[in-house]
Amino acid sequence: MFDRVIVSTDEDKRFIQFVPIVSAAWKRYFPEVSLSIAFVTDRNLDDPLVQKIQQYGDVHLYPTVEGIPTANLAKISRHLTACKFPNEVCMIEDMDTIPLQREYFENRTSYRNPGELLQVGAEIFIGTSLEGKAPMSTITTEGSVFQQIINPQGLNYQDLIDSWRNINVYHDNESISNPSDNFSDESLLRVLRDQWMAEDLNRIVHNVSRSVHIQQDWIDRSWWKIDEDKLKGGGYVTCNFLRPFDEHYEEIVPIIEHVYSCSVHGYIIPSKEEIILSTGETNEL
Secondary structure, eight states: OOSEEEEEEOSOHHHHTTHHHHHHHHHHHOTTSEEEEEEEOSOOTTSHHHHHHTTTSEEEEEOOOTTSOHHHHHHHHHHHHHTTOTTSEEEEOOTTEEESOSHHHHHHHTTOOTTOEEEEOGGGGTTSTTBTBOOSTTOEEEHHHHHHHHOTTOOOHHHHHHHTTTOOSSOTTOOTTSOGGGOOHHHHHHHHHHHHHHHOTTOOEEEEOOOSOHHHHEEEGGGOOOOHHHHHTTOOOEEEOOSSGGGSHHHHHHHHHHHHSSGGGTTOOOOHHHHSOOOOOTTTO
16 A cells, blocks of 8 residues: 655754664565665765664655754655655654554555545544644555646755745644744645646545544553553554653653564564664763
């Protein structure tokens, strides 16, 4: 149903620390799917940290841009990475989220036909001022369709980012130059998606509901509680981690043990130092 999962991070420890366990979880449930990691940084491919991340997926570097928060760039870098794979079906996911079963993602993405943009969970915005948006998690389509939506004119990186400054079509959180706490890549994508659809009325956005009780079927930082029997039985759909990883390690241990206790990893649970990615900064951990 999809060929590639794309996640992203900058050097913020709240996100980059999850690289190893995110990679392990996707490999556990979808061993046939590639994982791409978009990394906003001014480091180069020879940098030790970049080389470390390359152990967990193919890495795509995006330099910082003056006047644009790196967190904003990290969000949108997932879509830019999808554009690099025109012939693959790409799913956008979050760096602090992992799958806990295969069936849910197979089922949700099975509704999509070739050339359609799949959105999962847009129903949560119906009846609100944000109606028309969709959660970024699980948005799926071909890389060529992402290209049509995100960068139809084929602009270079700097010019494309500049084109997203000061956008305000439906909401004031669409501009990529906003402070990070007032920028929504979901809102920006709504603008770009609607422009894409207006150019060709035959283009289709396929909205699929989550069809789960999230407070029962998700493990989430907003209501952190783990039924270990349900976890082992495959009853949970996904986990949205407590952040940062190093400060909540003990609370996350049941997830760690579940993800790593499978044949892919030889039933060996890595050490805490191996599971939590360190950038090497002395003030990080």
